[in-house]
Amino acid sequence: MLRRRYLIRDEKGRVVETPERMLQRVARAMAGAEEISGGSAEARIWEKRFLSALSQGLFLPNSPTLMNAGRPLGQLSACFVLPVEDSLEGIFETVKQAAIIHKTGGGTGFDFSGLRPAGDQVASTGGISSGPVSFMQVFDTATEAIKQGGVRRGANMGILHVSHPDIELFIRAKTELDLFSNFNLSVMVTDEFMQKVRADRDWDLINPRNGSRVRKLKARGLFELMVESAHGAGEPGLVFFDALNRGNPTPALGRFNATNPCGEQPLLPYESCNLASLVLPRFVKGKQINYPALEEAAGLVVRFLDNALEVNRFPLPQVKKATRLTRKVGLGVMGFADLLIALNIPYESSRAAQVAQKVMKAINSAAREMSRDLARQRGSFPAFAKSVFPAQGETRMRNATVTTLAPTGALSLLMGCSAGIEPLFALSHKRRMLDDQLVNEVNPAFKARLAELGLDTLQNQKALAQSGLAASIAGLPFKDREVFKSAHEITAQGHMAIQRAFQLYTDNAVSKTVNLPARAPVKEVWQVFEQAHAMGLKGITVFRHGSRGRQVLELASLP
Ligand code: UDP
Known part of the structure; x- marks a missing residue:
């Protein structure tokens, strides 16, 4: 896989780079940012440190950084969110922007809730609109055509608000109508909606064009539709609007309405984020976690990621502007299941949840500490004064977020470790x-x-x-x-307990699939969704064993 996807080739398609050279290329490119503040001697010192950590297999940056760092493309981010305007020009402008991003190996998330519903009027033509699901097919087809130069499939997240009049069609789109091969789907669910489900009340569907009520239906009926669809095919997932926005570090810049394709990174329109993941099993010494080494590595990688923001060739000027305003980075982990096995701790146990919290807390604090240090040398992120940090007593911070838990689909294969924070899929x-x-x-x-x-x-x-x-x-x-x-023998509660433990100390969100056995009844999905909301998770994805569904990520993670 390394050869096929990451190493440089010549014009005849022959691989002309060794894995060691690849890591050198990446370390040098990221250290390049140090020249700006510290000169070339400083850059050489950091290049050595980055290379040493990479060569020891302590961490890997997200795939686009491995592929593009130090090369003409130079686009380093995995995650983007693009706005979708309710106009034909706006929609096709976003299709074009998504194409440009996919070409560089990035994944895009979209909130389609601003589009007027199917059958609604179009003033300029006197005709009727075809609605978000129809336009999403345009994005899907465009993605299919690009296929990221055959290297990395374009991944999309399509999000629709639970009050959009086309929500039922959206929920059914993948499962019943067999639409979309390049989209993960999530419904944006609010606390208010969940309350109405619990109280068995009506729910209004609102036309976003004029705010008028189009229809009302039973909240439980709509919830059941999501539950059944997820039970049948693992989609849609839910994202919890209020939980996401409680964790928004810059509410003055706007609210989160969308995430990247696998849900771990909520972003404002045009923001992008660079991720990296620490390889947890590499921090085990004897039967113990080497916390000082873990913290040191966490700090180093935050510096690496902040440098990436300097040397990144942003694919669009709007992305450059929005990303540099908040300077979000996302450090996470992979190999959590391997770590537990090395420590002889069952995944489904309170000790595992304690380890998860302790590990993530250590990483998050070390990451913040480095972000403060960097701010002292390089200045806080430009939107700092408008952020939540001053009210928390912070005087400086280089990055609006420092931690994210990515699925590490390809990265975990490269490192030969378990993916993200997931249990082993099978032995x-x-x-x-x-x-x-x-x-x-x-x-x-x-x-x-x-x-x-x-x-x-x-x-x-x-x-x-x-x-x-x-x-x-x-x-x-x-x-x-x-x-x-393995994953299907662990109860849904066991999965969620680990998701929650990590979420407690993660600035952004957590990529996690709650696996269910094939025989799990529909009502179990209902309970899982309700519990996930009650636990304050930012989102939830279930996958019942044997149910249909080749998710974008699964395809993406193939070697
Ligand atoms: N991603 C993408 N295409 C892919 C796989 C991933 O665009 O084929 C993006 C997407 O935003 C996803 C993020 O990269 O949420 C992180 O995924 P993962 O950790 O699996 O990527 P890796 O760095 O391991 O390739």
Whole structure:
């Protein structure tokens, strides 16, 4: 995968870069920003530090940085949000902007709630509008055509507010109507809506063009539609408007109405964000987490990401302006499940949630500390005075946000660790390569443990290849069965407890899928959605085992 996607090729398509050279290229490009304040000697020192951390596999920046740093394209961000105006010119302008971003490997999120509903009037032509779902197909087709030069698929997040008159069509679009192959869908849900669901009240659908009520329906009926669709095909996800906006560091600049494709990064229109992820298993010493090393790395990566904001070639002038105003960066983690296994802690346990909180708290504080330091040297982000920080007693901050938990789909494959904060998907699974070949992979920690116990027999290997579950190994001690549980054996509550633990110390949002067993009833999804809201999560995505759905990300994460 490294060869296919990341390393430089010549004009004949031959790979002309080694992985080491790639890391050098990235470290040098990011250290380049140090020249501005510290001169070339300073830049060389930071280049060495960045390279050392990258070479030890302590962290990786998001894919566009690996692909584009130090190269003519130079676009480094994974996440963008673009505004969509309620006019034909506006819509097609955004299609064009999205195309430009996809070409550079970025993913785009859109709030389509400002578009007048299907069947509404169009003044200039006297005709009728085709509505957001119809226009989203234009975005989808454009994305399909670009395919990011064959390197990285264009990923989109389509968001519609729960009060939009076309919301039912939107919810059904992917599951029943089979529309969109390049979109994740999320409904923007408000606290008010959730209250009406709980109280079984009516809900108004409002035309965004003039604020008039188009129709009313039962809040529960609409909620049930989302629940059933998510149960059937894992979509839509929900994003919680009020939770997102309670975490908005610059409300004076506008409210969050959209996120990037996988939901972990709420952004204002035209903002972009660079992500990076620490490789948690690399910070285990003996059976302990090496916190000083973790904190030091967190600080270093924030500096790396702030530098990225200086050397980034922004794909659009509006993006440059909005991004430099708040200077958001998103440091997160990958390999959390591997970390727990190394510490012999089951994913579904209160200890795991404690570890999650402690790890993320340490990372977040170290990241903030570095952002303060950088502000001392380089100044606060320009919108600082209008942000929430002065009221919190902060006198300076370089970045409006410092932490985000990305899915790390491709990055975790590169590092050979578990993805983001997800549990192991299976202990052994077949991976479908792009050429459709199936390869079998066994989790290395589990293989080692089996060998240690004298259980790595041919018979057990077969059983494992069939089920993918630790439970299929006869004679495996109970504790090991708990520690090696995979995503579908963990209850929804177990998944959400980890999501919440990380969210508590994450400035932006958390990418997480709550897996459900194939037999999970519809009402379980209902409960999960309600609980997610009550727990203060910023969003929720469920995926029932065996239900349809090749999500954008799953496709994207193929090697
Ligand atoms: N993303 C994208 N296309 C892809 C995969 C990811 O545009 O094929 C964007 C999207 O905004 C997503 C973010 O990158 O939310 C982070 O995804 P992930 O962590 O999986 O990316 P990686 O850096 O591992 O490639």
